[in-house]
Amino acid sequence: MSDKITSIVGARPRGHGEAVARILSLAAAPTFAIMALIAAAAPADMLCAAMQGPLSLQGMVPMYALMSAFHLAPWLRLVR
Template sequence: MSETQAVTRGSASNSRDNGTTAIISAADFLYLAAAPTFAIMALLTSVFGGGSLDALCGASPLSGMVPMYLLMSAFHLAPWLKLLSQRRNSVRRC
C-alpha cells in the first residue's frame, strides 16, 4: 500500500511541475512581448495618426503618444538584451 501511495504522490508532483512549467513559459513570453508591442504601437500611432497637433504649435518633441511608446519600448528591452547575451555566451562556449 505504501508503494501505491508513493506512485500516486509522484504523479501528482509531476502534474504540478508541468503546471508550474507552463506558467513560467507564459510569463517568459509576456516578459519578452512588451518591447515589440510598444514598438508596434508607436509605429501604428505614427502612421495612422492619433498624435496630438501640439507638435505643430512648438510643443516639446517628447510630448505625445509616439515618443511615450518608444520610451516604453526602450525601457522594456532588458529581457531581449539578456536573451541575446545568453545566446552569445552559449555560442562562444561551444
C-alpha cells in the same frame, strides 16, 4: 508542446506559468515599438498637432518608444 516552449524561452522553466511569463516579457518591447509606429502614422488631431512642435516629446509616439526601450531587458538577456 513543452519542447516548443522550451526552445522559445531557452532554459527549461520550472512551470508552465513561468514559461508564459517569459514569453509575454519578450512580447512587450516589439508590441510597444509597433504601437509607436502606428501612432506615428496615424493622422494627428488638429488641436493636438497645432500645440506640438516637430520634435516635441509630448504625445503617444515618444511614450510608446520609451516603453519599448524600457522593456528591452528580456531581449538583452536572451542575446547575451
